[in-house]
Amino acid sequence: MHETSTPAAIQAVEPEAIERATVELRDHLPPSPLQYSRAFTAKAGCHVYLKIETVHPTRAFKVRGALNKLARMRPEERASGVITASAGNHGQGVAYAAQAFQVPATVYVPDNANRFKVQAIKRMGSRVVHAGRTYAEAYAEAMRAREASGATFVHAFDDPDVIVGQGTIAVELLEQLPAVDTVIVPVGGGGLISGIAAYLQARRPSTRVVGVEPAGADAMTRSLAAGRPVVLDRVDTMADGLAADAPGDLTFRIVRACVERMITVEESELLRAIRLLFEWEHLLAEPAGAAALAALLHRYAPEPDERVVVILSGANLTEELMLQALKAR
Numbered sequence: 321m322h323e324t325s326t327p328a329a330i331q332a333v334e335p336e337a338i339e340r341a342t343v344e345l346r347d348h349l350p351p352s353p354l355q356y357s358r359a360f361t362a363k364a365g366c367h368v369y370l371k372i373e374t375v376h377p378t379r380a381f382k383v384r385g386a387l388n389k390l391a392r393m394r395p396e397e398r399a400s401g402v403i404t405a406s407a408g409n410h411g412q413g414v415a416y417a418a419q420a421f422q423v424p425a426t427v428y429v430p431d432n433a434n435r436f437k438v439q440a441i442k443r444m445g446s447r448v449v450h451a452g453r454t455y456a457e458a459y460a461e462a463m464r465a466r467e468a469s470g471a472t473f474v475h476a477f478d479d480p481d482v483i484v485g486q487g488t489i490a491v492e493l494l495e496q497l498p499a500v501d502t503v504i505v506p507v508g509g510g511g512l513i514s515g516i517a518a519y520l521q522a523r524r525p526s527t528r529v530v531g532v533e534p535a536g537a538d539a540m541t542r543s544l545a546a547g548r549p550v551v552l553d554r555v556d557t558m559a560d561g562l563a564a565d566a567p568g569d570l571t572f573r574i575v576r577a578c579v580e581r582m583i584t585v586e587e588s589e590l591l592r593a594i595r596l597l598f599e600w601e602h603l604l605a606e607p608a609g610a611a612a613l614a615a616l617l618h619r620y621a622p623e624p625d626e627r628v629v630v631i632l633s634g635a636n637l638t639e640e641l642m643l644q645a646l647k648a649r
Contacts, residue, residue: 333519341391342492344391349383354372356368360613360617369497371492371629371631373609379634382634402425403474407561412440415440415444426471428465436636477564482511490520500527501628504616506611510564530620533582536557537555549567562611588648604637605634606637
């Protein structure tokens with residue numbers, strides 16, 4: 321899937337910018353651990369490493385991009401506040417960053433947003449507005465509010481500063497496992513995989529980056545097949561963190577240039593990955609956070625000596641989903 325030349329899209333997320341962001345973010349976040357899993361190594365037939373993004377204060381990787389976005393803003397921009405739309409994890413990241421930089425923040429969420437994520441956003445001092453049934457509807461309302469308020473909009477994925485922040489994961493990976501062969505990454509709008517893939521293409525192009533989407537929210541997969549961003553008519557997945565109905569324009573171009581391939585997983589496979597992760601490693605993951613592991617266990621055929629990193633992207637799950645997962649076989 322790699323393009324032969326470096327497209328202009330990647331120039332917006334240069335490796336030097338990602339490396340600078342890595343240093344700056346360490347004032348707020350320590351590097352997340354990379355844990356070798358003997359259990360999943362035996363199960364998958366390759367060397368499996370878990371990049372545990374669930375240790376962050378917001379229990380998800382999204383805080384990286386939000387912190388980098390606010391760090392790049394000018395003081396006068398911060399004074400006017402920030403506004404965003406989110407299914408939950410990005411909203412928590414923005415709320416955490418807004419609290420760190422003492423910036424007023426408003427987060428628009430769909431009516432069915434994960435209540436634990438919404439409560440966490442409120443605890444960090446941000447205003448929450450419920451708007452619409454889907455992320456797309458909440459996003460539209462947030463954009464209308466931004467026009468009226470003058471606040472800076474912090475996009476969940478299609479923003480160079482946000483993508484650079486997410487790419488700091490790849491810097492840590494190469495510090496922790498320089499000889500990594502493959503990284504499997506969950507994909508919603510594409511911000512996480514764009515940051516990781518752009519950095520690895522620049523600094524270790526032999527590393528393969530594989531994206532994972534739920535079968536009921538496969539906008540990036542369909543977009544790559546069509547050669548342009550595609551908007552899904554319907555999104556149907558329990559993985560709210562991956563429930564984007566379309567990739568971003570920027571993230572689509574980066575993924576098309578830098579990502580080896582895409583994989584789709586079924587809902588039952590997400591639940592089974594959550595259960596095995598809990599039973600074998602005593603780690604929690606929400607459906608989006610377990611997507612990469614589900615792909616490795618059910619859809620990816622590794623080489624025996626392959627060193628595969630699985631990104632565990634988030635752990636904000638409800639007790640109902642956890643109970644479903646514990647029954648999954």
